[in-house]
Amino acid sequence: xxxxxxxxxxxxxxxxxxxxxxxxxxxxxxxxxxxxxxxxxxxxxxxxxxxxxxxxxxxxxxxxxxxxxxxxxxxxxxxxxxxxxxxxxxxxxxxxxxxxxxxxxxxxxxxxxxx
Amino acid sequence: xxxxxxxxxxxxxxxxxxxxxxxxxxxxxxxxxxxxxxxxxxxxxxxxxxxxxxxxxxxxxxxxxxxxxxxxxxxxxxxxxxxxxxxxxxxxxxxxxxxxxxxxxxxxxxxx
Numbered sequence: 001x002x003x004x005x006x007x008x009x010x011x012x013x014x015x016x017x018x019x020x021x022x023x024x025x026x027x028x029x030x031x032x033x034x035x036x037x038x039x040x041x042x043x044x045x046x047x048x049x050x051x052x053x054x055x056x057x058x059x060x061x062x063x064x065x066x067x068x069x070x071x072x073x074x075x076x077x078x079x080x081x082x083x084x085x086x087x088x089x090x091x092x093x094x095x096x097x098x099x100x101x102x103x104x105x106x107x108x109x110x111x112x113x114x115x
Numbered sequence: 116x117x118x119x120x121x122x123x124x125x126x127x128x129x130x131x132x133x134x135x136x137x138x139x140x141x142x143x144x145x146x147x148x149x150x151x152x153x154x155x156x157x158x159x160x161x162x163x164x165x166x167x168x169x170x171x172x173x174x175x176x177x178x179x180x181x182x183x184x185x186x187x188x189x190x191x192x193x194x195x196x197x198x199x200x201x202x203x204x205x206x207x208x209x210x211x212x213x214x215x216x217x218x219x220x221x222x223x224x225x226x227x
Contacts, residue, residue, distance in 0.1 A: 004158075033214065042119075042204050042217030043159070056214065091159070095213075104215060106151075106159040 002026060004107035006092050012113045013082055020078045021110045025094030032075050033104060034067055035091040036060065043091055049075060082114045117142040121205050121218035128195055129226050136190040136221050138179075138205035146207040148172075148181050148188040149215070153202045162190075162203070197225045 005024045013019050025032050030051055035043035046065070047057045051072035061067075064082075069075040079086055089111050093104040122137040140148065150162040150172070163172030168183035177192045188205060205218040 031213065035215075040219070042206070042219050043215070045214040045216070048214060093159075093215075102213075103161045103164070105161075108158045 004092055004094055004105050006090075006107040006110050008110055009108060010111050010113075012115065014115050015082060015084060017082055018078065018080045019082060019112065020076055021090055021092075021112075023075045023077070023092030023094075023107060025074070025092070026096075026105055029094035029096050029105075030072075031095040031097070031102075031104075032069055033093040033095075034075070034077055035093065037089040037091055037109070038087075046077075079112075082112075084114050087112055087114045117146070117207060117209070117216045119205050119207055119216055119218035121203075121221050124220070125222040125224060127224045127226065130197055131194045132225075134190070134192040134195045134199075134223070136203055136205075136223070138188045138190065138218060140186050140188065140205075140207050142186075142207055142209070142216075144209065145183075146209050148179070149206045149208070150177070150179055150188070150190050151204040151206060151217075153204070153220075155201070159204070195223075195225050197227050199223060200225045 007022045033048040034046040037043040049069040064080045067077045089109040091109045092107045095102045095104045118141045147166045149164045151159045152162045163174040165172040165181035171180045179188050179190045202220045202222045204220045206215045
């Protein structure tokens with residue numbers, strides 16, 4: 001399967017702990033996006049990369065959040081000092097190009113529960 | 116800022132019924148419009164898209180027409196099947212921003 005993969009699929013952590021998620025996009029896709037989805041809501045944009053460059057960050061991405069895509073392939077999203085409000089599904093998507101109509105392919109998501 | 120509003124769910128229909136899920140948007144300029152679907156236990160998948168006014172996107176019997184005058188992109192299907200049960204998301208994207216702005220989603224259940 002050559003789709004977008006995310007790891008882990010589920011993460012339970014205690015408040016105050018740090019967590020890191022990984023996303024492997026479709027090979028040769030230049031764009032990589034992170035979204036957050038809470039229960040009963042649509043995904044909300046967090047940040048995106050063009051190759052290794054992080055080009056936009058949402059206001060939702062507080063100082064406790066950091067994302068990297070060091071070699072323009074996989075990406076990591078780290079949340080420091082987790083809070084209960086961080087509990088959500090974290091989605092990764094990738095696209096071949098950067099056009100507004102380019103299809104974004106989504107991974108299965110990482111479900112984070114902060115106790 | 117940009118926003119997308121979908122009809123409230125959940126929506127429950129019988130098999131072979133006609134489906135409409137309303138979607139309206141607020142945006143500057145001329146965004147591209149999308150419908151994504153999330154089947155139980157699966158990730159989001161693109162269902163259809165339209166990139167300019169009056170374009171009609173279609174796939175798997177679903178259709179939606181980009182109406183700029185009413186800022187709408189309603190999803191329709193003439194005869195739904197049990198396998199269409201899923202959560203449907205309307206979304207938009209701008210050429211400059213590329214990020215997707217989603218509606219809140221509409222859960223659809225089709226009973227046999």
